[in-house]
Amino acid sequence: MSHDTSGHESVYDGLVEDHGDVSGQWAFGTSFEDPLAGVDTTLPEGVDGADLAAYCLGLGDDALVLSHRLSQWCSRAPDLEDDIAVANIALDLLGQARLLLARAAAADPAVVPALPEGSPAPDEDRLAYFREAAAFRCTRLAELEHGDFAHLVVRLLLFSTARLALLHRLAASRDHVLAAIGAKGATEVTYHRDYAARWVVTLARGTEESRRRLLAALEQLAPWHPEQLEAHPVATRLAEAGVGVDPAGTADEVGAVLAQVLDEAHAAWPEAPPRAGVRGRAGRDGMHTEALGLLLAEMQVVARAHPLGRW
Amino acid sequence: MGAGQVRERALTRADAEAAAGTVTDPEMPMLTLLDLGVLREVTVRGAADGSEGAAVTVALTPTYSGCPAMATMRDDLVRALTGAGFDEVRVQVRLSPPWTSDWITERGRAALREHRISPPGTAGPRPSGPVPLRLTATRRLLACPRCGAEDTELTSEYGPTACTAIYRCTVCREPFEHVKEI
Numbered sequence: 001m002s003h004d005t006s007g008h009e010s011v012y013d014g015l016v017e018d019h020g021d022v023s024g025q026w027a028f029g030t031s032f033e034d035p036l037a038g039v040d041t042t043l044p045e046g047v048d049g050a051d052l053a054a055y056c057l058g059l060g061d062d063a064l065v066l067s068h069r070l071s072q073w074c075s076r077a078p079d080l081e082d083d084i085a086v087a088n089i090a091l092d093l094l095g096q097a098r099l100l101l102a103r104a105a106a107a108d109p110a111v112v113p114a115l116p117e118g119s120p121a122p123d124e125d126r127l128a129y130f131r132e133a134a135a136f137r138c139t140r141l142a143e144l145e146h147g148d149f150a151h152l153v154v155r156l157l158l159f160s161t162a163r164l165a166l167l168h169r170l171a172a173s174r175d176h177v178l179a180a181i182g183a184k185g186a187t188e189v190t191y192h193r194d195y196a197a198r199w200v201v202t203l204a205r206g207t208e209e210s211r212r213r214l215l216a217a218l219e220q221l222a223p224w225h226p227e228q229l230e231a232h233p234v235a236t237r238l239a240e241a242g243v244g245v246d247p248a249g250t251a252d253e254v255g256a257v258l259a260q261v262l263d264e265a266h267a268a269w270p271e272a273p274p275r276a277g278v279r280g281r282a283g284r285d286g287m288h289t290e291a292l293g294l295l296l297a298e299m300q301v302v303a304r305a306h307p308l309g310r311w
Numbered sequence: 312m313g314a315g316q317v318r319e320r321a322l323t324r325a326d327a328e329a330a331a332g333t334v335t336d337p338e339m340p341m342l343t344l345l346d347l348g349v350l351r352e353v354t355v356r357g358a359a360d361g362s363e364g365a366a367v368t369v370a371l372t373p374t375y376s377g378c379p380a381m382a383t384m385r386d387d388l389v390r391a392l393t394g395a396g397f398d399e400v401r402v403q404v405r406l407s408p409p410w411t412s413d414w415i416t417e418r419g420r421a422a423l424r425e426h427r428i429s430p431p432g433t434a435g436p437r438p439s440g441p442v443p444l445r446l447t448a449t450r451r452l453l454a455c456p457r458c459g460a461e462d463t464e465l466t467s468e469y470g471p472t473a474c475t476a477i478y479r480c481t482v483c484r485e486p487f488e489h490v491k492e493i
Contacts, residue, residue, distance in 0.1 A: 035381075038370070038403025081467035081477065088469040095377020099406075164442060180406030184376055186442065187409065187493050194445045195468060201446060253441050264446055 060100030204265035348414025
């Protein structure tokens with residue numbers, strides 16, 4: 001702490017927030033800032049708040065759920081550098097999730113679960129920790145149970161290729177909060193996609209074993225990919241209003257990028273048919289796989305046990 | 312000077328800028344928030360007559376969406392500005408335009424070099440069409456911040472903080488951090 005110029009007597013003092021009337025709170029995890037503090041969250045003209053909230057929840061839940069999946073890899077990656085890389089990617093996605101969930105709450109407060117009087121949990125935390133699986137709007141690719149490292153990089157490639165094409169377009173949104181999230185997120189996800197694509201090529205052209213695993217992961221995950229590009233009534237309406245992006249419109253670009261990676265990897269897109277939803281409903285409608293319930297049980301257990309807790 | 316005391320003179324925007332300008336990045340403390348380019352604007356209200364408490368608003372732009380240092384930056388700014396005599400300090404998030412490493416000042420770059428961190432190259436304008444895929448590692452012509460050799464190799468695009476990559480000098484063999492272009 002030699003750089004500390006705030007006049008603290010001991011290194012531990014530096015960890016304590018000085019709020020005048022409230023002393024002795026740990027600085028990290030307490031009274032966390034509003035990620036949209038001072039940002040104008042007025043709805044753009046002609047946009048339905050419930051629609052905008054549902055749309056933001058979809059993109060936010062994708063980021064939140066995959067971020068959690070990637071965090072579960074901490075200390076398990078093949079080497080230290082990749083452990084750090086995966087954790088960094090998880091952190092970027094968590095940041096995007098916070099902004100998107102906060103934007104959803106501002107667009108339509110009715111989506112935020114009610115907590116007991118006095119709970120300090122901010123809106124984005126309420127949305128992350130106190131919603132049931134059926135209220136989550138992520139596509140199912142993000143939630144699937146882990147496989148090996150090949151599974152991680154294939155999922156990340158499919159996810160970040162679709163997300164980058166979407167965020168890039170979102171930067172032109174009439175909603176300036178979404179536009180800012182899109183512009184910022186695109187620069188981050190560019191790194192994620194490059195990282196995943198390089199690993200896919202490396203494993204595919206590595207040893208016989210790494211290639212076998214890579215192709216197996218591709219076979220397993222490819223059927224979940226088309227859901228990311230499906231049109232959904234909410235996205236379609238918001239796209240028509242100049243606020244959202246219809247993912248179907250990104251399909252050509254996403255397909256071209258994946259073809260480029262697979263070509264370099266000397267691999268072909270698997271023939272398996274897409275995973276259908278249930279009676280036409282999939283992740284964006286709250287129809288999930290069993291994996292999401294188990295993931296949420298782990299992710300939410302502490303917050304749910306202490307709804308009045310200060311972190 | 313604390314709140315409630317009689318001020319000898321009205322607090323000005325220059326006072327606020329001077330106080331905010333001392334606050335450093337919690338993860339790269341050799342950089343002030345101003346040199347890092349995250350401190351975007353300082354505005355002062357109620358300072359003209361000096362009779363009412365002076366209120367200051369500071370706009371911050373996060374380096375990365377998930378930057379974990381934002382809360383600490385906010386607290387440090389509040390502490391510095393309260394210490395300078397401002398009664399009301401508001402820290403706002405400014406998301407647009409997004410932060411770019413091109414906003415790191417020349418003084419900031421020199422401070423990074425001095426602390427053996429390789430400063431970023433030019434990020435340049437963002438692509439207007441689809442973002443091109445880079446299947447080979449980003450090539451950067453870097454000089455080792457320790458020995459100055461221009462023979463370095465990338466260890467990882469992801470480093471100990473969100474904004475750095477890890478490199479190694481092949482001459483002196485020391486690892487070092489490089490602030491990524493974004």
